[in-house]
Amino acid sequence: MSKQLLPDFPPSPLDSYRNLASFDWRKLKLFIEPAEIVEYKNEIVELLKGNPAFHPKKLETLDDVRRDASIKMHEGFYLQEFKYLGMLDNVRKMHAFNEIIVLWDTSFSVKNSINNAMYPIVIRALGTKKHIGMIVKVLQGEHFGCFCLTEIGHGSDTKRMRTRATYDKESKGFIMHTPDFEAAKCWAGLLGQTATHAIVYAQLYTPDGTCHGLHQFVVQIRDIETLQPLPGITVGDMGPKIGLNGIDNGFLLFNNVHVSKDALLNKNVDVTEEGVYVISLKDPSKRFGASLAAISEGRLNITNLCSAYLIQGITIAVRYAAVRKQFGPNDDEEISIFEYQTHQHRLLPYLAGAFTFKFFSSHICLEQYTNYVNTMNGEQRKDAVDYGFEMHGISSACKPVISWFLMEALNEFRQACAGHGYLKAAGIGELRNDADANCTYEGENHVLNQQTSNWLLKFWPQILEGKIIKGPMESIDYLSRGKEILADKFAVDSVEHIVRPEYILRMYKWLVVYLLKSSYEKYERSLKESNDAFWAKNNNQVYYARSLSVAYINHYMLHVFLKRINEAEDPKVRNVLERLFALYGLFTLERSLGHLYKGGFFVGEKPATLIQDAVLKLCEDLKNDAVSLIDCIAPDDFLINSFMGKSDGKVYEHLQNELMGGEGNMSKPNWWKEVLHSKL
Known part of the structure; x- marks a missing residue:
């Protein structure tokens, strides 16, 4: 069954790395997504391939671009029927559909999200029975x-x-x-x-x-x-x-x-x-909390979009790195640029991020889709208020962290692909331009970070009072042990120990609690000095509350990732996922060395050295697995939109076709007479 669903790749320049993989890529692929979802995605791609309206076109003007996107919206309603067919039984298909259309056409994806998710969800969450007809109209394509x-x-x-x-x-x-x-x-x-x-x-x-x-x-x-x-x-x-x-x-x-x-x-x-x-609802906070889950929808969709963008970008960069050869230890041997430590460090932490975000976005979006479907059916969560506040805190933190990480990654990918990466046909430049908006819409990132930290700061007095802290999404439950966590100290002496997932989460828990304590105390000091809550809160962001929000969501994403890893039955699949977990965890934790030393969790040079040694070792260990890891998450070649990133690895053949077949590439310009020294 797996070979029929996931056939062998044809002979390729990528085979030298595919043959070195430490795991069976099909087993990992089917662990990430069950066979029915893989098959469902394949069906959607075939639908896209079969309709000329969905094929890439050369679009000259803004009006052409708008027209194309609008026609896709119109034609896309038969895809919508495909999407919503049976959605009440399988919200995973909703998520799979959205992953596909993000990679196929981002503009259509965003328009689809606004028209068919945000708009009806807000109406259903905040409206009454008399508003249901408006939802039906938009889902039937009569209203936009x-x-x-x-x-x-x-x-x-x-x-x-x-x-x-x-x-x-x-x-x-x-x-x-x-x-x-x-x-x-x-x-x-x-x-x-x-x-x-x-x-x-x-x-x-x-x-x-x-x-x-x-x-x-x-x-x-x-x-x-x-x-x-x-x-x-x-x-x-x-x-x-x-x-x-x-x-x-x-x-x-x-x-x-x-x-x-x-x-x-x-x-x-x-x-x-x-x-x-x-x-x-007489209580304003409950009224506010009940509405927060609905307005979190847009930020969670952006999180899913960023995850898909990162997968697209890392697919291009890794497949190109595996094929591109430069220099070597002697005159007779030229080696792949992926063999160089600097190149591994430039790409592989972002590959680890791609897996972390994919598992996280699947988890959080499925949670939200389930809530959406239940809401559409008239079911109300008993913990709707707590769920709303926690989902708002999560979405206001993950959107900034993932969109910033994405922009950083795409810039690195562009440079890692050197001159060829600067070509429009490489696909990275337009991806980067489109991705930039994620840092701004549905809430400017720094403002969203502050919303999460404001919510988290409310828990520090509860920690001091020894209260039980629990959230429907399990993102804050460990704060109940805040005082115990804060007493912890760094206690490992080897790379083998520091890469263990449980210990990485232990370090992150300490970091979150320390930043929560520090941010709260900084706020209280500023408030006492100025007697102005507005300025006390705003002067508490850099080095404190902003870092708190980032640490909180990184811990939660890793928590979700590890829960999923623990479901893997195949030891080789589990092993490679644990290495990806460790690489993302330590790569991001390294950015908080200042806080870890300042708070006394780290002492001396050994902790920092162990983190850096571990990051480099993980990069080296994952290098031979990288191409097969990409095979597990990469979109279909129809969606790649890059001569560098296709699964056949024929980079130079595709580049030759681009250069030789490009309009105007092989002809003189129509203004050639204007630049001659002598007028003819």
Whole structure:
């Protein structure tokens, strides 16, 4: 069965490394994804191959790019049917579908995520039965939805957003108004040219002039037959960007537009016909917590997208490194650049990161998809508030850490592939441009980090009081032993010991608790000195709270990875995964040496030396496995989009085809007369 599903690769320049692998790549592949998911992905790829609308095209203008993305959205609805078929029974297929379309076309993937995930999820989570029809319309392709939170003058500072929705007793509806251009909604994907409806975040005012804060409204903005803006609505496109130009990001202004009372998503709050504001959840923190899981969806989708990008990039870089030869120990022998220690260190920690993120994103997205499906079925978690806060903390930390790591990796891959990597056909440059947006949208990374650290800081007093700390996602449970963990000291004397997964997690636990204590105490000192909570919190980020958020999520990702490793039955599969775990854990832990020494966990030069020696040894040990590890996670060649990264390893043959077949590559320019010294 496995050979039929996963046939042998044809003879290839990559065979010299494939033959050295310490494990059976098919067993690892089927451990990462069960056979039914591998088969399902293959079916999706075949569907893409079979429809000309989904094939790569040369797109000259911004309008061409937008048109192509929009046609894919239209044609993609038969893929959506494929996606949603049986989704209630197998949320893994939803995740598998999203992994494929991210690699096939990122712009379509993001548009799909906005239209078919974020938009309906927020409506279902915060709306009531009367809003269900809106979800059906968008999933059937009759409506296109977008998500309008950010304004021209304010992005992360949601409290100061100024779009208004004032309840009008006479018309029994709301008057939506944008006071000036700085209050215009902006950057919303699909808003620029295609969205017919929008979830708009606006300050809700009752007739007595009271502002009740930011609320969500579902508003029709364009005619569904003509796509013309409705009266009183100004909507436009943000224009060309440095990447992701298939997404029509737009801006939106209202000029005293009347909308129905039903536009308010009223699960937790409502306004009576007489204009009285009513709250169903009296506790503001519970009301806030219940809504957090829904708005975490976008950040988790970005996490999945970044994981797929990293897999794409590391596939290109590793396969090229295995084929490319430079220099050697003598004049008769030229060796692969992958044999050099510097090249191993440049690539293999990012390969380890790719596996860590893949297991983590699968875990966290499946958790969220399951919650989504249950919510769509009307089921409410008993721990919805705690789940919302913890999922918000996780998503606000993982999105920054993974997107930063990705950008760092793609820059390294581009340089590691040297001159050939600078070609557009190498695929890394456009990947890097598209990936850059992940650091900004769905929350600027530093602001998100601060949201996670603010949540974590609340636990330090509980640690001091000896309270039990427990979360639905198990990301904070070890904090209950915070005082015991903080008393720990470095206690190993060999590379063999320091690479053990349990000890790496032990070091990370100490780091998180130390940073939690240090950040809390720094905040308290600043608060005492300034008596200003705002500045005390903001002056607590560099070296403290920001590092806390990063350490917390790295520990949790490794915790999730190790749980999955422990499910492996094949000892060789387990062994190679443990080495990947150790490499990512120690590579990222090395960046916190200052904290580990400052807090007294490390003393003397030995701990740092052991970490560095272990990283280099792990790189050396994983070098022969790298190509086969890539084979386990690499996308189909149809999705690679690089002459360097295909599974046949024929880098130079593909490059020759690119150079010889490139438009204009073999002809003189049409302006040749203008550059001659003598005019003909």
